[in-house]
Amino acid sequence: MKDGSNLLGNIYISHRAIATIAHQAALESYGVVGLATKNFAEGITQAIVKDPLSGVEVTFTGSEIQIDLYIIIEYGTRIKSVASSVADSVRYQVERSTGLPVLQVNVHVRGLRISNPD
Amino acid sequence: MSNNTQVPPVAGGKESNNSVLDGQELKALVEAALTWLKTNQQIVNALNVFPVPDGDTGTNMLLTMQAAYDEVKQSGERNVGKMAHAVAQGALIGARGNSGVILSQLWRGFARALDNYDQMDADKLISALRESRNTAYKGVVRPVEGTILTVASDIADAAENAKGTTTDLIELLELIIEAADRSVKRTPELLPILKQAGVVDSGGKGLYFLLEGMLRHIQGLPLETALTTVQPLAAMELDHAMETVEPGQDFEVVLDLRPSQPLDLESFYDALSEMGTSIQVGEGDGMYRMHIHVPTENRYKPIDYAMTLGTVTKVAIENLLAQMETTQPQESHLTLAPVEPGEIAVVAVSPGQGLSRIFASLGVAAIVEGGQTMNPSTKDILNAFENLPTDKIIILPNNKNIVMAAQATVDMTVKKVAVIPSKTVPQGLSAMLRLMPEGDFDNVVADMSDALGDVETGEITTATRSVEINGIQVQEGEVIALHNGKLIKSSDTLEEACLGFLEAAETEDRERITLFYGKEIGKNEVNQIADVIRNQYPSHELEIHAGDQPHYQFIIAVE
Numbered sequence: 001m002k003d004g005s006n007l008l009g010n011i012y013i014s015h016r017a018i019a020t021i022a023h024q025a026a027l028e029s030y031g032v033v034g035l036a037t038k039n040f041a042e043g044i045t046q047a048i049v050k051d052p053l054s055g056v057e058v059t060f061t062g063s064e065i066q067i068d069l070y071i072i073i074e075y076g077t078r079i080k081s082v083a084s085s086v087a088d089s090v091r092y093q094v095e096r097s098t099g100l101p102v103l104q105v106n107v108h109v110r111g112l113r114i115s116n117p118d
Numbered sequence: 119m120s121n122n123t124q125v126p127p128v129a130g131g132k133e134s135n136n137s138v139l140d141g142q143e144l145k146a147l148v149e150a151a152l153t154w155l156k157t158n159q160q161i162v163n164a165l166n167v168f169p170v171p172d173g174d175t176g177t178n179m180l181l182t183m184q185a186a187y188d189e190v191k192q193s194g195e196r197n198v199g200k201m202a203h204a205v206a207q208g209a210l211i212g213a214r215g216n217s218g219v220i221l222s223q224l225w226r227g228f229a230r231a232l233d234n235y236d237q238m239d240a241d242k243l244i245s246a247l248r249e250s251r252n253t254a255y256k257g258v259v260r261p262v263e264g265t266i267l268t269v270a271s272d273i274a275d276a277a278e279n280a281k282g283t284t285t286d287l288i289e290l291l292e293l294i295i296e297a298a299d300r301s302v303k304r305t306p307e308l309l310p311i312l313k314q315a316g317v318v319d320s321g322g323k324g325l326y327f328l329l330e331g332m333l334r335h336i337q338g339l340p341l342e343t344a345l346t347t348v349q350p351l352a353a354m355e356l357d358h359a360m361e362t363v364e365p366g367q368d369f370e371v372v373l374d375l376r377p378s379q380p381l382d383l384e385s386f387y388d389a390l391s392e393m394g395t396s397i398q399v400g401e402g403d404g405m406y407r408m409h410i411h412v413p414t415e416n417r418y419k420p421i422d423y424a425m426t427l428g429t430v431t432k433v434a435i436e437n438l439l440a441q442m443e444t445t446q447p448q449e450s451h452l453t454l455a456p457v458e459p460g461e462i463a464v465v466a467v468s469p470g471q472g473l474s475r476i477f478a479s480l481g482v483a484a485i486v487e488g489g490q491t492m493n494p495s496t497k498d499i500l501n502a503f504e505n506l507p508t509d510k511i512i513i514l515p516n517n518k519n520i521v522m523a524a525q526a527t528v529d530m531t532v533k534k535v536a537v538i539p540s541k542t543v544p545q546g547l548s549a550m551l552r553l554m555p556e557g558d559f560d561n562v563v564a565d566m567s568d569a570l571g572d573v574e575t576g577e578i579t580t581a582t583r584s585v586e587i588n589g590i591q592v593q594e595g596e597v598i599a600l601h602n603g604k605l606i607k608s609s610d611t612l613e614e615a616c617l618g619f620l621e622a623a624e625t626e627d628r629e630r631i632t633l634f635y636g637k638e639i640g641k642n643e644v645n646q647i648a649d650v651i652r653n654q655y656p657s658h659e660l661e662i663h664a665g666d667q668p669h670y671q672f673i674i675a676v677e
Contacts (some may be wrong), residue, residue, distance in 0.1 A: 027259045030216050034259065074257040076226050078213035080496070084522050085216045091518075099588060101604065104539075115256040 013098055019056040022067050025093035026056070031082030034072040036110035055110075064103035065094065075112040083107040137285045138237040141201035145190050147332040148205055152183045153341040154331025155324060162327065164582065165320035174493060175320035178215030182222060183328065185212020198238045202229035202246075214493065217321040220254055220266050224325075227253025240285050247274040247294070264309025266321030272301035273329075291333050298326045315583050367395060367411035370436040371420045376405045377428035386427070393419045411438065455481045457506050461555040462562055465503045466514040466546055467494060467524075470667035473543055473634060480550040488517055496526040509533040510559050512566065516546040518603060536563040541603055542575035543634065543665070544675030574628070575602050576619035576674035578612065597671075612643065612671060613650050620651065623676045631658050632675040634665030639672070647672070 026032050035055025057068040067090060073082050087105040094102050139147075155162070155176070162176030189208025195201045206229040209222035231249035232238055238246065251274040254267055261267050276297030277290065284290060305319040306312040312319055334341055371394075375381075383399070390397050394412035410420050417435060424430045455478065457463045464481065467488030468474040474485045484502040486494050499520075503511045511533050515524045518541040528535045536559070540546040549566040557565075577600040584594045592598055592608040599607040599619040607618035625631065631651060635644045648662055665673055 028262055030258045031219050032259065033257070074223075076210065076253075077219050077223060077257055078210055080522075080526060081213045081215060081219045084519075085219070087522065088519065095604065096587065101602070115253075 013100070015058040015060075018058045018065060018067070018094055018098060021094050021097050022056045022058070022069065022090045025090045026069055026071060026086055029082070029086040029089045031073050031077045031079075032071050032086055033074045033113045033115075036070040036072055036108075061103060064101050065098075066104045066106070067091075067094065067102060068106045068108060070108045070110045072111045072113050073109055075114040079109055079112075083109060136288050138239050139198060139243075139287055140237050141193075141195040141198045144198050144201045144205070144238070145193065145195075147335060148183070148187050148190070150335030150341060151328040151331040152180070152187050154334060155180050155183060155327045157342055158327045162320050162324045165317045165323055166583070174215065175217045176324060177493070178218040179221055179321070179324040179328075181214045182209055182212050182218035185209060186222075186225065188212070197234070197236050199229070199232040199235045202232045205229065214495075217266060217324060220257070220270075220321065221325075223254040223257050224250045224270055227251065238287075240287055240290050241281070243287060243290060244277040244281055247277045250274065262309065264305040264307070264312060264322075265319050266325050268305065268308060269298055269301040269319075269322040269325050273297045288333075288336055291329070291336070295326070295329050295333055298322075298329055302326050311585075315585060317583075368414040368438055369412050369417040370409070370434075370438050371412060371417065372407065372409045372432075372434045372436075373421060373424055373430050374405055374407050374432040375424045375428055375430055379428075381406065381427065389423055390420065393423070454478045454485065455483050455555075457483045457508050458555070459507045460510070461508055462510045462512055462553070462557065462559060463503065463506045463508050463555075464512045464514060464550065464553060465499065466550070467499070467516050467520050469517070469543065469670075470634075470637065470665045472664035472666040473673075476547065476634075476663060476665075477550065480547065481553055481555065482514075482550065488515075488520055494520060494523065496523045496530065499524055500527045500530055503527075503533070503535075504531060511535045512553075512563060513537045514540045514546040514549060516540045516543045518542075534559060538563065538566050538570070540570055542577070543667075543673050544573045544575040544632070545570045547675065548573040548677070572677060574623035574625075574676040576600065576616070576623060576672070576676065577603075577670050578615050578619065578672040578674070579670045581608065612639075612647060616647055616651065616672060616674070617654060619674060620654070620676065625655060625658065625676050628676050629658060630661070630675075630677045631655065632661045632663065632677075634663050634667070634673040634675075636665055636667045636670045636672065638668070643671075 023035060026035060055070040057070075059066045059068070069086060069090065071083075071086060073079055087107050091102045091105050094100070159176040159180050162179065163174060166175055186205045186209035189211070190201060190204045193201065193204060195204065202225070206222065206225040209218075209225045213219045213222040227250035228246045230253065231246035232242060235242060247270075251267075251270045254270055255261055258267075273294045277294055280290060280293050302318050302322045305322050306317070309319065331341060386399070387397065390408070390410055393416045394410045396409070396411040398409040400407040400409075408420065408424065412420065421430060421433055455463075463483035465484045465486060466474075466477045466482045467486045468477055469488055474487075477485060483506055486499050486502045488494050499513060503513075509532070511531075513524045513527070513535065515521045515537065521537065521539050521541070524537045528537070538546075538549050540549055548569045552562070552565045552569045554562050554565075579598060579600075581592045581594055581596050581598050583592070585592050587605050590605060590608055592605070596608045596610060597612050597615040598605055599609075599615040599622075601619055601622045606622050607615055609615045609618060620631070633644070633648065633651075644662065648660060652660055667673060
């Protein structure tokens, strides 16, 4: 994906680079305890992986970025607030690091992790 | 939990000692914490490290605590474990923002440790704080240190270290608060962005206030007036003063004071309290700005007093009552568009009165007060349209933070709801121009959504913080310009910021510029800027409207 050109040539920022930034921001976000794999059929333990592409999908519409996050949230937190915070955080970090506008951040809550039974 | 005979006892009624605490006493402490946080809400908000006045950690924590307290307000539960669980439940439901969610987790852990216990003693408090911290840390993969989490951790450690040294809960609380204070002061060492901005962590400070409120309640100290309300200058909310003019407050006096020697704030405050009310003191660069409401006979007293302390400049005396009379008619009834059954009704979130009027004139059926720091909840938005006599609803959030809350209403109602993802007010207005109430729902939604791209949005405001963003250096107090939500310029003057935005928005290729001026800017300045813009773009149409939005001097639409 082309960002712009400088005197020497063109600047390309890859899907993977953006996904990595988003992944990092998501993991620092409170309430998020993991990112899910796309085919979330096996269960939570298999789903929480560290691969930067897992759980983050980056699409380009024109020159604007759309990010889909597949996250696992800690049981007992207010899901809506956590999802909202993650979306905000990811958008802010991606826009700040790449200078590119983020059109949408969609948060898909794929599961909850129960650390403590209440 | 009564201290000694001089201090009024905490709610609980009959004879209780300092070493245990029951459900009712916990409830009273929660209320006290809530009240004290409310009193100091703006101080916490002002600590946020974004250049835009988006700061709402204080508000979020407050809303969360309010929900927690609402859950137990009517409860007569004496079992401390059950009470704690109810508080935690309330916090969970009402958790707003990051800090709110963390707070809800802290309560959750706290409650779990007290499970089924009738009363809490020192040992249980210590384990409750430990459990509180552990639960909170479980909620995140990469906890960021130098935040509310760190403070929670530090107080748990401090309590642990005090184990066995005392059975007195009050002593333990005092110890915990000292630890919290130290921890908060240490946060800039742990989180570089705090150090850069010269502040402590807002969430941590919020937690500190909650604990401090509890102690103040036990000590019988007042909770409604903040201690040293010296806030950053930019955080002073002078315009709110207008809404709460009480009898005996005839004049508003504002002045800047450069003290000839270090100011003793406590006695400054005390002296001012003798003269009037609504006292606010803001601290700037070697100077203080003081604001007070006084009865007519005292109108010169604050000035005379301040002059004994140093050099006084920028004195402003305003006759409040006369002002009130002239502004009354402005608060005219908003005439919203009537809704015919079966037609499409639009709900718009608006940050200011003037903007609400404009939305109404374009055919909006319901307005939700919104804006940058208010964060209307999903329920607020739902309530706005649930009673409208139609099942076709379109929502314009007009703020990127509200889009998700609006989206959540879709599943909460039987009505057909579509959210048009307008991220700014100009986008919302642009969409409104395409509204056809009698049209086919899906077509209208598509059409209105298309309109979002028609307009370039500029937002001009004052930075409350010095930061670097998008490669641009921002100094606190500078005027910053955002283009479609992204910071593009920081400058000393309003003029430069506005022109900078217009250039970035490629205004030469467009036809019309619309300025919506906010609450905090005077008409003279607006006219000045308008002239400058007309000079720069003589062939463009320029429209000026009062938006009444807080924080943003201008919202600009370029089409």
